[in-house]
Amino acid sequence: MSDKTLTLYLAEYESAGACVHAAEKLRDAGYAAFDAHTPFPVHGMDQAMGLPDSRLGWLVLPAGITGVSLGFLMIWWMNGVDYPLIIGGKPAFSIPSMVPILFELTILFSALTAVFGMFGLNQLPRHHHPIFNSDRFASATDDKFFISVESSDPKFNLEKTKKLLEATHPTNIELVADKDDEVSEDAP
Amino acid sequence: MASNVEISEKNFMIREGGPWSSAWKVAAFIGAVGALTAVAGAMTAENAHRFVYSYIFGYFTILTIALGALFFVLIQRLTSAGWSVTVRRVAEFLASGLPVMAVLALPILINIKHFDWYETVAGTPGGHASLVETQAYAEEHTAPAGEAKPEAKEAAKEHGAAPEHAVAAEHGATAEHAGHEGHDPNHVAHVETLDKKKGWFNLNFFYGRAVFYILAWVILGTMFFNLSVRQDKSKEVGLTLRAQAASPLAMMAFALSLTFSAFDWVMALDPSWFSTIFGVYVFSTAAVASLAVIILITMSLRDAGYLKSVVNVEHFHDLGKLMFGFNVFWAYIGFSQFLLIWYAGLPEETTYYHYRWDASAEPGAGAGPWAGVSLILLVFHFVVPFFLLLSRNVKRKLPSLKLGAAWLLVMHAVDWYWFVMPNFKHYSFEFHWLDIACPMAVGGIYFAYVFFRMTKHALIPVGDPRIQRAIHFHNA
Numbered sequence: 001m002s003d004k005t006l007t008l009y010l011a012e013y014e015s016a017g018a019c020v021h022a023a024e025k026l027r028d029a030g031y032a033a034f035d036a037h038t039p040f041p042v043h044g045m046d047q048a049m050g051l052p053d054s055r056l057g058w059l060v061l062p063a064g065i066t067g068v069s070l071g072f073l074m075i076w077w078m079n080g081v082d083y084p085l086i087i088g089g090k091p092a093f094s095i096p097s098m099v100p101i102l103f104e105l106t107i108l109f110s111a112l113t114a115v116f117g118m119f120g121l122n123q124l125p126r127h128h129h130p131i132f133n134s135d136r137f138a139s140a141t142d143d144k145f146f147i148s149v150e151s152s153d154p155k156f157n158l159e160k161t162k163k164l165l166e167a168t169h170p171t172n173i174e175l176v177a178d179k180d181d182e183v184s185e186d187a188p
Numbered sequence: 189m190a191s192n193v194e195i196s197e198k199n200f201m202i203r204e205g206g207p208w209s210s211a212w213k214v215a216a217f218i219g220a221v222g223a224l225t226a227v228a229g230a231m232t233a234e235n236a237h238r239f240v241y242s243y244i245f246g247y248f249t250i251l252t253i254a255l256g257a258l259f260f261v262l263i264q265r266l267t268s269a270g271w272s273v274t275v276r277r278v279a280e281f282l283a284s285g286l287p288v289m290a291v292l293a294l295p296i297l298i299n300i301k302h303f304d305w306y307e308t309v310a311g312t313p314g315g316h317a318s319l320v321e322t323q324a325y326a327e328e329h330t331a332p333a334g335e336a337k338p339e340a341k342e343a344a345k346e347h348g349a350a351p352e353h354a355v356a357a358e359h360g361a362t363a364e365h366a367g368h369e370g371h372d373p374n375h376v377a378h379v380e381t382l383d384k385k386k387g388w389f390n391l392n393f394f395y396g397r398a399v400f401y402i403l404a405w406v407i408l409g410t411m412f413f414n415l416s417v418r419q420d421k422s423k424e425v426g427l428t429l430r431a432q433a434a435s436p437l438a439m440m441a442f443a444l445s446l447t448f449s450a451f452d453w454v455m456a457l458d459p460s461w462f463s464t465i466f467g468v469y470v471f472s473t474a475a476v477a478s479l480a481v482i483i484l485i486t487m488s489l490r491d492a493g494y495l496k497s498v499v500n501v502e503h504f505h506d507l508g509k510l511m512f513g514f515n516v517f518w519a520y521i522g523f524s525q526f527l528l529i530w531y532a533g534l535p536e537e538t539t540y541y542h543y544r545w546d547a548s549a550e551p552g553a554g555a556g557p558w559a560g561v562s563l564i565l566l567v568f569h570f571v572v573p574f575f576l577l578l579s580r581n582v583k584r585k586l587p588s589l590k591l592g593a594a595w596l597l598v599m600h601a602v603d604w605y606w607f608v609m610p611n612f613k614h615y616s617f618e619f620h621w622l623d624i625a626c627p628m629a630v631g632g633i634y635f636a637y638v639f640f641r642m643t644k645h646a647l648i649p650v651g652d653p654r655i656q657r658a659i660h661f662h663n664a
Binding site: 043044053057061088089090096097099100 | 523526527530531533578579580581660661662663
C-alpha cells in the first residue's frame with residue numbers, strides 16, 4: 001500500500017436488499033476495492049459484488065495430495081524399510097492398514113491449508129483498519145448494512161463516489177479516515 | 189431469479205402429448221418384456237435358482253433408489269428444509285413407488301427355499317448348486333463317523349420341516365467334525381455360525397419381519413406422498429407440520445426396514461457371513477443412487493420444458509454436493525467393512541472378500557474372476573467420480589453433473605451385482621440373460637408406476653409454504 005492515508009466512504013442501509021443493490025451499482029461502475037458489511041451472510045452478495053470464485057480450492061487440493069503422499073512415504077519408510085514389524089500376521093508394508101492414516105493426513109493438510117489459506121487470502125490477521133473509527137459501524141454486527149468504498153480504488157473520487165453512493169439511497173454516508181489524520185478535501 | 193410463471197397446479201402439470209406424458213408406457217413395455225422373460229426363466233428347472241439371484245440383484249438395485257428417495261423426503265421434512273421444496277416432489281414420486289416395491293418383494297419370499305440357509309432351518313434340502321456345496325460340507329462332517337450319516341439324513345427327511353431336528357443333526361455333525369483331523373477350519377466356523385443363527389432364520393420370524401418391511405414401505409411411501417399432494421389443492425400449512433411431526437418415527441422405520449431387509453434378503457445369501465455395517469453400506473448405495481436418479485429426472489423434465497422457472501443451477505449444485513458427499517460416504521463405509529474384516533481375519537467373515545478377490549476354482553491360483561469387478565468398483569465407483577465431481581464448477585454445469593449422475597447410477601448396478609452374484613457361484617463370473625431380464629422387470633414396473641403418477645400430479649409441491657424460499661434459493 002502506498003503512503004497515502006486510507007480513506008473510505010461508509011454508506012449505511014436499512015435492509016439487505018438495498019445493500020445488495022448498492023453493491024451491484026458499484027460493481028457495474030467498475031469499483032473493486034469496496035466491501036459489504038452485514039450482520040449475517042446475504043445470499044446473492046457474491047454475485048452482486050462481482051467476486052470471482054474463491055481460489056482456496058487451488059491451495060487445498062495440492063495440500064491434500066501432499067498430505068497423502070507424505071503419509072505414504074512416511075509409512076513406507078517406517079514400516080516397510082527402516083523398522084519392519086509383523087503386526088496381526090499382516091505384511092510389514094501393507095496398503096489397507098495405511099489407508100486410515102493416509103486419509104487422516106489428507107484431511108489434516110487440507111483442513112489446515114483451508115484455514116490458514118483463508119487467513120492469507122483475506123490478509124488476516126490485520127491489526128488496524130480505519131473503518132473502525134466510525135461510531136456507527138458497530139451496528140454492522142447488529143441491525144445495519146454497510147458498504148465501504150476505499151480510497152485505494154483507482155476509481156475513487158470524493159465527489160463522484162459520493163454521488164454514486166447517494167444514488168443508492170443510503171440512510172447515511174460518512175467519510176472515514178485514520179483518526180490522527182485530517183481528511184483533506186483535496187484528497188484524490 | 190424470480191419467475192414470471194404463477195405457482196399453480198395447472199402450470200406444473202405434465203402436458204398431454206409430450207415425451208413425459210407417455211414415458212410410463214415405455215417403462216411399462218420394458219417392464220412387461222423383462223417380466224415375461226424373467227418368469228419364463230423362473231419356470232425352467234435349470235434357471236429357477238439363477239432367477240432368485242438375478243431377481244434379488246434387480247430388486248435391490250431399484251429398491252435402494254426408492255428407499256433413498258424416501259430418505260431424501262424424510263430428511264427434508266425433518267430439517268424443515270426450504271431450498272429443496274421444488275425438487276422434493278420428484279423424490280416424493282420416486283418414494284411413492286414403494287408400495288409397488290413391496291409387491292415386487294413377493295418373488296423373493298415365494299422362493300426362499302433357494303436360500304442356502306433354508307435347508308438348515310427347514311430341513312428340506314433343495315437341489316441347486318450352492319446347496320450342493322453346503323451338502324458337501326455336511327457330508328464331509330459325517331464322513332468319518334460313517335454309519336451316522338445315513339441315519340441323520342433319514343431323520344432329516346422323515347421330519348421334513350421340523351427345525352429342531354435339523355438342529356440336532358447339525359449339532360451331531362459339528363461334534364463329529366471337531367474330532368476329525370485335517371478338516372477345513374472354515375467349515376467348522378460355517379456350521380457353528382449357522383447354528384447360532386437358527387433363531388433369526390426361524391421361518392415365522394423371517395416372514396414376520398418381511399411383513400414389517402412391506403407394511404413400512406406401503407405406509408411411508410403412501411403417507412408422505414399424500415400429505416404433500418393434498419397440500420397442492422388445500423394449501424394448508426398444517427399438512428407440512430404433520431409431515432414434519434411424522435418424520436422422526438418414519439426415519440426409524442425407514443432405517444430398520446432398509447437394514448434388515450438387506451440382512452434378510454441379501455446378506456443371508458451367504459448365511460454364515462455377517463457384517464454389522466452392511467445396513468449402512470446399503471444405505472449409502474441408496475443415498476447415492478436416489479440422488480443420481482433425482483438429478484437425472486429433474487434435468488430431463490427441464491429439458492422437456494418443465495420446472496425452468498423454479499429449479500435452477502443452485503438446486504442442482506446442492507443435489508450434486510449431496511451425491512458427491514454420499515459417494516465418499518459409500519467408499520468410507522465400504523472400506524470400513526473391509527478393513528475390520530481384513531484385520532481380524534476371522535474365517536466366517538473373510539469369505540466375503542475371499543469370493544470377491546482371490547477365490548478361483550484352483551486353490552492358490554491368485555486373483556479370482558470377481559477381483560476385476562472389485563477393482564472396477566474401487567476405481568470407477570470412487571476414485572474417478574471423486575475427481576470428476578470434486579470441483580464446484582463441474583457440479584454447477586448441468587451436462588457434467590448429468591454425466592456424473594448417470595455414471596454413478598451405472599456403478600450402482602455394478603455394486604449390487606457384486607453384492608449378490610458371487611454368492612451364486614463362488615469361483616466364476618458368468619453373465620446370464622436373467623441378469624438383464626430381472627432388473628428390466630423390476631425397474632420397468634416400478635418406473636412405469638412412478639412416471640404414471642407424475643402425469644397425475646403437479647411436478648412441484650405448489651401448496652408448500654416454503655416454496656418461495658426454494659425458488660429464490662442461492663448458494664452463498
